[in-house]
Amino acid sequence: MRRIGIDVGGTHTDMVLMDGEKIIKTIKYKTSIQVSESIQSGIKRLLFESQENAHNIQAVMLGTTHFTNAVVEKKELNPVAIIRLGLPATQLVAPLTDWPSSIKTIIHGGTFLCHGGIELTNQAISLLKKEEIERIIDFIQEKKIESVAISSVFSPLNDEHELAVAQLIKEKLPHCHLSLSSRIGRLGLLQRENATILNASLRVLAKKMLDTLKKSLQHIGISAPLFISQNDGTLISETEAKFYPVKTFASGPTNSLRGAAYLCQLSQAVIADIGGTTTDIGLIQQGFPVEAPLETRIAGIRINFRMPHLLSIGIGGGSKINPMTAQVGPKSVGYQLQKKAFIFGGPILTASDLAVAAGWMNLGKHHYIKHIDPAFISKGLQFIQTAICKSIKTLIKIDGQQCLVLVGGAHQLLGTHLTGFKQVIRPKYAEIANAIGAAIGQVSSEVNKVVDFSKTPRAKYLKEMKKKVIDHAIKQGAAINTVKIVDIEEVPLTYFPGNSFKLKIKAVGNLVAIKNQTSLHG
Amino acid sequence: MEILYQSDIKFISMGAMILGSGGGGNPYMGQLIVEKAIDEWGPITVYSLSELKETDLILAIGVMGTPTVFLEKMLGGQEFLSLIHVVDTQFGKKPTHLMSAEIGGVNAMTPLMQAARLNLPVVDGDLIGRAFPEIHMNLTSLMLEKSSPIFIADEKGNYVFLHCINPQWNEKIVRHIALAMGGTGLIALPPLAPQNSRHAIVGGSLSLAKAIGQAIDQARKRKEDPVLAGCAQLCGELIFRGQVTDIQRNIVNGFLKGCLTIENKQDRLEVFFQNEYLLAIKNKKVMSTTPNLICIVEEKSGEGIAADEIRFATRVAVYTAPPDKRWLSKKGLQFISPRCFGYDIDYKPFTRSES
Numbered sequence: 025m026r027r028i029g030i031d032v033g034g035t036h037t038d039m040v041l042m043d044g045e046k047i048i049k050t051i052k053y054k055t056s057i058q059v060s061e062s063i064q065s066g067i068k069r070l071l072f073e074s075q076e077n078a079h080n081i082q083a084v085m086l087g088t089t090h091f092t093n094a095v096v097e098k099k100e101l102n103p104v105a106i107i108r109l110g111l112p113a114t115q116l117v118a119p120l121t122d123w124p125s126s127i128k129t130i131i132h133g134g135t136f137l138c139h140g141g142i143e144l145t146n147q148a149i150s151l152l153k154k155e156e157i158e159r160i161i162d163f164i165q166e167k168k169i170e171s172v173a174i175s176s177v178f179s180p181l182n183d184e185h186e187l188a189v190a191q192l193i194k195e196k197l198p199h200c201h202l203s204l205s206s207r208i209g210r211l212g213l214l215q216r217e218n219a220t221i222l223n224a225s226l227r228v229l230a231k232k233m234l235d236t237l238k239k240s241l242q243h244i245g246i247s248a249p250l251f252i253s254q255n256d257g258t259l260i261s262e263t264e265a266k267f268y269p270v271k272t273f274a275s276g277p278t279n280s281l282r283g284a285a286y287l288c289q290l291s292q293a294v295i296a297d298i299g300g301t302t303t304d305i306g307l308i309q310q311g312f313p314v315e316a317p318l319e320t321r322i323a324g325i326r327i328n329f330r331m332p333h334l335l336s337i338g339i340g341g342g343s344k345i346n347p348m349t350a351q352v353g354p355k356s357v358g359y360q361l362q363k364k365a366f367i368f369g370g371p372i373l374t375a376s377d378l379a380v381a382a383g384w385m386n387l388g389k390h391h392y393i394k395h396i397d398p399a400f401i402s403k404g405l406q407f408i409q410t411a412i413c414k415s416i417k418t419l420i421k422i423d424g425q426q427c428l429v430l431v432g433g434a435h436q437l438l439g440t441h442l443t444g445f446k447q448v449i450r451p452k453y454a455e456i457a458n459a460i461g462a463a464i465g466q467v468s469s470e471v472n473k474v475v476d477f478s479k480t481p482r483a484k485y486l487k488e489m490k491k492k493v494i495d496h497a498i499k500q501g502a503a504i505n506t507v508k509i510v511d512i513e514e515v516p517l518t519y520f521p522g523n524s525f526k527l528k529i530k531a532v533g534n535l536v537a538i539k540n541q542t543s544l545h546g
Numbered sequence: 547m548e549i550l551y552q553s554d555i556k557f558i559s560m561g562a563m564i565l566g567s568g569g570g571g572n573p574y575m576g577q578l579i580v581e582k583a584i585d586e587w588g589p590i591t592v593y594s595l596s597e598l599k600e601t602d603l604i605l606a607i608g609v610m611g612t613p614t615v616f617l618e619k620m621l622g623g624q625e626f627l628s629l630i631h632v633v634d635t636q637f638g639k640k641p642t643h644l645m646s647a648e649i650g651g652v653n654a655m656t657p658l659m660q661a662a663r664l665n666l667p668v669v670d671g672d673l674i675g676r677a678f679p680e681i682h683m684n685l686t687s688l689m690l691e692k693s694s695p696i697f698i699a700d701e702k703g704n705y706v707f708l709h710c711i712n713p714q715w716n717e718k719i720v721r722h723i724a725l726a727m728g729g730t731g732l733i734a735l736p737p738l739a740p741q742n743s744r745h746a747i748v749g750g751s752l753s754l755a756k757a758i759g760q761a762i763d764q765a766r767k768r769k770e771d772p773v774l775a776g777c778a779q780l781c782g783e784l785i786f787r788g789q790v791t792d793i794q795r796n797i798v799n800g801f802l803k804g805c806l807t808i809e810n811k812q813d814r815l816e817v818f819f820q821n822e823y824l825l826a827i828k829n830k831k832v833m834s835t836t837p838n839l840i841c842i843v844e845e846k847s848g849e850g851i852a853a854d855e856i857r858f859a860t861r862v863a864v865y866t867a868p869p870d871k872r873w874l875s876k877k878g879l880q881f882i883s884p885r886c887f888g889y890d891i892d893y894k895p896f897t898r899s900e901s
Contacts, residue, residue, distance in 0.1 A: 516797035
């Protein structure tokens with residue numbers, strides 16, 4: 025399948041044209057503010073340089089930090105009316121508790137605690153009160169709020185109440201964006217509600233950005249479906265991404281990890297993605313990024329999304345070097361490398377300058393750095409090596425069994441003579457590993473249930489659920505013979521009678537190009 | 547007398563997590579509730595046991611039930627009002643002080659959640675000195691004649707007054723009521739008059755929780771070892787450092803039972819748990835048993851990790867500390883020795899290593 029993988033980073037955009045497993049062409053250029061135009065011109069260039077016709081492209085996969093950045097920078101977020109169904113429970117912790125106040129003020133569009141919600145036993149905590157919802161609808165109309173977040177107690181197990189409230193709102197306000205927590209988060213009300221509110225605050229931006237992008241692609245002759253990478257490295261349709269922008273938050277780092285593993289054909293590795301300002305370190309085990317063990321946050325807000333376990337340290341190609349101590353970073357010239365680094369005739373000594381001086385990197389003009397004392401160069405590069413290895417050690421024991429893969433625009437900052445590793449690899453195409461990660465994205469589907477195995481026979485139930493998950497993956501676009509169950513998680517429920525478990529089954533498969541993309545959610 | 551401000555709460559939460567010895571529920575949700583309550587209702591007054599008058603009446607409270615449910619429903623507020631009301635009608639007197647029934651885990655926070663709103667001060671203390679899985683495992687069962695009545699209330703306004711013939715029956719029956727209420731309920735143990743009950747209370751445990759949290763925080767700020775800082779506050783002993791290599795968890799009779807394995811280059815530590823960590827065995831040698839505290843903390847942050855949250859490959863340190871002395875009496879050990887939990891091992895007294 026001929027496809028284009030795109031990674032839009034803060035500084036650079038990477039693109040790759042692949043046909044099946046073959047990499048045909050890659051490009052890397054500076055991201056401009058107008059994302060859609062930037063992508064459009066990038067694709068035009070990619071197609072031109074590879075002499076490829078737009079009509080032959082069967083899929084476009086995009087990994088972007090656009091929505092993460094919107095939250096972190098607090099730009100282009102829309103106000104949200106927040107509805108929580110669970111009275112009389114939950115009152116001691118209001119929605120938006122523990123949110124930084126700066127972002128709270130931007131997205132606050134009214135908070136409403138209502139009756140409703142389900143008990144773990146599947147009975148209602150209290151019945152929905154229509155008049156409560158009607159009053160909220162009047163408020164939303166009056167204040168012209170465009171987006172609503174609806175979170176109900178135990179909705180991942182029973183979404184009835186969320187659906188009923190969504191229906192009531194849709195009848196009166198058909199253009200209002202609705203985000204339901206049961207579609208977005210897992211068990212744990214606050215974190216699920218937080219993720220739902222964040223999602224709701226990104227809906228206007230997501231629609232604008234993705235609609236514009238889709239038009240730009242059509243404009244240059246690409247009629248292929250557009251997929252977006254989500255947090256776990258699998259793909260969602262652009263329609264689904266418009267409804268669930270929050271699912272794309274960790275896609276950048278995930279793509280970099282998966283792209284790196286793919287380039288080396290390894291199912292187990294330590295990955296260091298060395299960029300302009302930071303180095304992100306992660307682990308691949310059994311072909312997938314190892315997940316962060318504890319709770320995840322974005323912009324200080326707790327969400328319990330499965331995100332890759334990443335360590336970020338302030339060392340990158342643009343990191344400033346202390347001329348006395350040879351300390352590297354954390355300050356960086358970032359995207360101004362071509363103006364400020366020695367190798368480009370600039371006044372600031374950066375990590376890239378040292379790598380060029382050592383002959384590890386080919387960039388700029390060598391004569392600008394030939395005067396630097398070799399002992400100093402050694403010291404600086406040693407600093408980089410020590411810092412990165414120290415970080416790796418906090419993730420995994422280094423005992424000669426691990427392979428280290430170096431990717432990213434500045435992956436040459438680390439030499440390949442590192443002791444302690446079985447192998448240090450700088451694969452070809454290392455600098456656009458992210459885009460490759462996007463291009464090899466798979467399709468996934470998941471089922472989350474609470475089940476009491478003392479009442480339901482385990483083997484039969486698991487068999488049924490596995491089939492359900494596989495069928496759903498195929499509906500999402502997975503090729504039938506590539507779908508595999510990748511994860512079965514059974515978490516026992518403390519203090520509950522019988523033999524109750526939280527069951528999660530996940531299936532993943534390779535994407536088959538689909539001609540007609542139907543929306544999966546209304 | 548002490549005043550607790552918003553900034554104190556995170557330290558209590560950290561300390562409570564460690565005193566939870568692997569169980570007790572994650573105090574973070576409790577921390578959010580208390581911080582919000584202080585925001586709305588003002589700071590909390592705490593009294594030490596010695597400051598109480600003979601006419602005071604202490605109500606020891608805690609949340610009981612499935613942590614999963616607590617993370618979805620939290621608390622409504624009505625639970626506290628119901629308990630105070632039922633104590634008032636049954637005893638002809640309102641409680642004058644709230645106290646934690648169990649300092650380990652989320653219940654260190656429970657009395658702090660509504661204290662300011664209800665205008666009730668909190669007593670610096672609890673009934674266990676750590677966390678244990680069953681409600682009869684508290685010092686009042688050991689030291690006091692009466693273990694009944696107890697009370698349980700939910701957010702909907704239901705409350706139950708329970709009278710049982712012994713503490714074990716309290717546990718059996720009230721747990722079913724909590725399940726019927728939806729999975730969690732707020733419990734109150736028999737109200738305590740200071741002159742009759744000082745000997746059944748672990749005084750100073752709330753301050754201890756705060757001190758542990760502050761010590762860990764200070765150590766991190768000073769780039770010193772937060773593991774040792776926490777351990778020192780408990781006068782404990784470090785017994786292992788390594789990485790989690792295996793976790794086996796199962797539900798047995800509604801409790802999270804299992805074993806986890808932690809390894810380093812030379813040795814292997816197995817920690818057995820039933821909600822709380824109860825047994826630590828290194829290379830087949832028993833290092834520590836219940837009722838000693840067994841604390842598993844994250845190596846880097848020094849913060850406690852619970853048995854239901856600990857994950858594969860986490861780098862941890864393990865330390866053990868002596869429990870409140872009263873648990874070591876013959877009667878105490880009958881409640882919470884390893885044999886009470888089904889392990890064929892006797893209690894191993896806490897000792898400092900020679901090395």
